[in-house]
Amino acid sequence: METIFGNLQGLKSSQLKQLQRLYHQRIPGDRITTPEFSQRLAAISTEVNQPVCAYINRRGQVIRVGVGTPRQTQIPPMELPRYGAERLSGIRCIATHLKPEPPNEAALTAMALQRLDALVVLNITGTGFTRRGGGATGYVKEAYLAHLIPQESRTLITSPAAFKVGESQIQTPSWNISPPMDLDDLADQDLVDLVENLEAEFQREFIAQEVDADNDRVLIVGLMTSETTPLQFQDTLVELARLVDTAGGDVLQTIRQKRSRVHPQTVVGEGKVQEIALTAQTLGVNLVVFDRDLSPSQVRNLEVQIGIRVVDRTEVILDIFAQRAQSRAGKLQVELAQLEYMQPRLAGRGRTMSRLGGGIGTRGPGETKLETERRAIGQRISRLQKEVTQLQAHRSRLRQRRQHREIPSVALVGYTNAGKSTLLNALTNAEVYTADQLFATLDPTTRRLVIPYGETNEHQEILITDTVGFIHELPASLMDAFRATLEEVTEADALLHLVDLSHPAWLRHIRSVREILAQMPITPGPALVIFNKIDQANSETLALAREEFPLAVFISASQRLGLETLRHRLAQLIEYAVDSR
Numbered sequence: 297m298e299t300i301f302g303n304l305q306g307l308k309s310s311q312l313k314q315l316q317r318l319y320h321q322r323i324p325g326d327r328i329t330t331p332e333f334s335q336r337l338a339a340i341s342t343e344v345n346q347p348v349c350a351y352i353n354r355r356g357q358v359i360r361v362g363v364g365t366p367r368q369t370q371i372p373p374m375e376l377p378r379y380g381a382e383r384l385s386g387i388r389c390i391a392t393h394l395k396p397e398p399p400n401e402a403a404l405t406a407m408a409l410q411r412l413d414a415l416v417v418l419n420i421t422g423t424g425f426t427r428r429g430g431g432a433t434g435y436v437k438e439a440y441l442a443h444l445i446p447q448e449s450r451t452l453i454t455s456p457a458a459f460k461v462g463e464s465q466i467q468t469p470s471w472n473i474s475p476p477m478d479l480d481d482l483a484d485q486d487l488v489d490l491v492e493n494l495e496a497e498f499q500r501e502f503i504a505q506e507v508d509a510d511n512d513r514v515l516i517v518g519l520m521t522s523e524t525t526p527l528q529f530q531d532t533l534v535e536l537a538r539l540v541d542t543a544g545g546d547v548l549q550t551i552r553q554k555r556s557r558v559h560p561q562t563v564v565g566e567g568k569v570q571e572i573a574l575t576a577q578t579l580g581v582n583l584v585v586f587d588r589d590l591s592p593s594q595v596r597n598l599e600v601q602i603g604i605r606v607v608d609r610t611e612v613i614l615d616i617f618a619q620r621a622q623s624r625a626g627k628l629q630v631e632l633a634q635l636e637y638m639q640p641r642l643a644g645r646g647r648t649m650s651r652l653g654g655g656i657g658t659r660g661p662g663e664t665k666l667e668t669e670r671r672a673i674g675q676r677i678s679r680l681q682k683e684v685t686q687l688q689a690h691r692s693r694l695r696q697r698r699q700h701r702e703i704p705s706v707a708l709v710g711y712t713n714a715g716k717s718t719l720l721n722a723l724t725n726a727e728v729y730t731a732d733q734l735f736a737t738l739d740p741t742t743r744r745l746v747i748p749y750g751e752t753n754e755h756q757e758i759l760i761t762d763t764v765g766f767i768h769e770l771p772a773s774l775m776d777a778f779r780a781t782l783e784e785v786t787e788a789d790a791l792l793h794l795v796d797l798s799h800p801a802w803l804r805h806i807r808s809v810r811e812i813l814a815q816m817p818i819t820p821g822p823a824l825v826i827f828n829k830i831d832q833a834n835s836e837t838l839a840l841a842r843e844e845f846p847l848a849v850f851i852s853a854s855q856r857l858g859l860e861t862l863r864h865r866l867a868q869l870i871e872y873a874v875d876s877r
Contacts, residue, residue: 373603712765
């Protein structure tokens with residue numbers, strides 16, 4: 297039996313049968329509708345005293361009938377046969393309206409979300425009327441024809457037609473609404489000509505946007521709850537934008553939402569999801585990134601309603617790690633982290649389960665495993681965990697060998713992009729890769745360093761290790777998978793905690809690093825705080841840092857400022873750490 301969607305409460309069985317018979321109607325392929333079909337739809341709508349919508353494909357078949365407005369009866373994006381910023385969905389909607397007015401914004405928004413070929417709104421009289429000179433009784437007073445129109449890509453973000461939601465500029469789509477017309481004029485409209493011209497323009501616009509956009513086109517969504525301050529929220533969004541950029545995505549826009557708590561199904565609530573979907577359609581976005589971890593069910597709900605891939609902050613970080621891993625050990629740990637993250641997210645994904653199409657969230661050694669059965673993935677995780685344990689044992693033997701030779705070791709720790717690799721290069725003349733990016737280096741690098749020792753300033757050799765950067769709320773899967781790498785921190789005699797003093801959130805970065813260190817299974821050794829990039833920090837920040845951390849060292853690794861002072865303070869730290877063993 298053909299399904300009727302929408303509000304069916306109070307409908308009689310005879311009325312339901314009338315609605316079901318609409319599925320047997322056929323419209324000529326080159327016409328938007330016919331007078332007969334429109335009048336029949338209007339007559340049913342009058343009898344049930346509710347709006348009725350019929351969705352028709354390009355073959356003229358009725359594929360969906362709903363009782364309610366276009367917004368209430370719209371087709372979920374994942375169920376549409378065609379979808380994308382460069383084309384229309386191949387479906388038109390014929391909708392009745394009980395008031396004599398043009399299509400409202402809710403109906404037009406539903407048209408944009410579904411990228412309908414056209415939306416026809418039939419204003420009905422409510423009681424029917426007799427045409428002049430007698431004849432059949434009609435129900436349609438007037439009709440409106442609406443359709444989307446392309447907009448130049450250069451105006452997508454700066455157009456004055458945008459409206460504000462919080463601090464976000466939400467771009468309204470462009471559409472065209474005809475003057476009121478009668479059913480005969482509506483029947484004369486050529487659907488094929490209309491659709492072909494529109495899709496040709498959409499395709500040209502899409503190609504123009506893609507010329508400089510080989511990367512993912514990303515929409516960031518941030519949620520501020522009562523547990524977050526405005527400053528923390530802003531810092532989180534700025535950091536997420538940097539993560540997306542590092543992963544190779546282009547952030548087109550950020551949408552902010554304020555709620556007292558997270559919505560259990562959609563994180564941000566149904567209304568905001570509609571806005572996200574509309575903005576994604578308007579800007580040609582192909583990836584939505586949320587600023588918090590999403591449950592598997594939340595990802596599925598959001599992807600069904602928005603119609604494109606949805607990932608969370610953890611998946612972006614995993615993608616960066618997948619790109620950065622160079623050594624076998626690094627790739628091993630990344631694969632383990634990816635599989636542990638993805639395993640609970642495989643069930644129920646359906647058509648969207650496959651993520652092997654490229655882009656953020658699809659790279660890394662583990663990508664070919666995502667479509668295997670859960671049991672096979674579990675077995676693979678077990679094997680990888682054994683290999684990580686073997687890696688731990690191997691690195692432990694290396695450390696024991698160094699300790700047997702009584703060479704003190706120091707680990708460089710700090711928030712990602714604090715300048716750890718740059719400092720290692722400056723101190724040891726190493727050639728570790730550096731870049732103004734988050735997680736530019738992933739694999740630990742150990743180098744020898746000669747420092748003055750004792751009151752006689754005799755030379756002493758130590759080992760200094762550059763470790764993976766930390767980040768606020770480091771994903772648990774990464775903490776577990778990278779335990780072999782993080783042991784370089786816990787087994788070191790002392791730590792150099794490097795802080796980017798030029799970053800607005802430097803105090804928060806210090807707290808985040810200390811929280812991660814506190815979670816280590818073994819308490820790390822004594823730490824010396826080093827403020828880096830002092831050449832880029834203002835005088836007020838420098839004064840505050842000196843007041844809050846009077847024992848800290850202030851340097852600029854890139855400009856080689858303060859390195860001699862650091863060497864002497866490092867010698868004192870090593871002496872204290874060795875004596876405390």
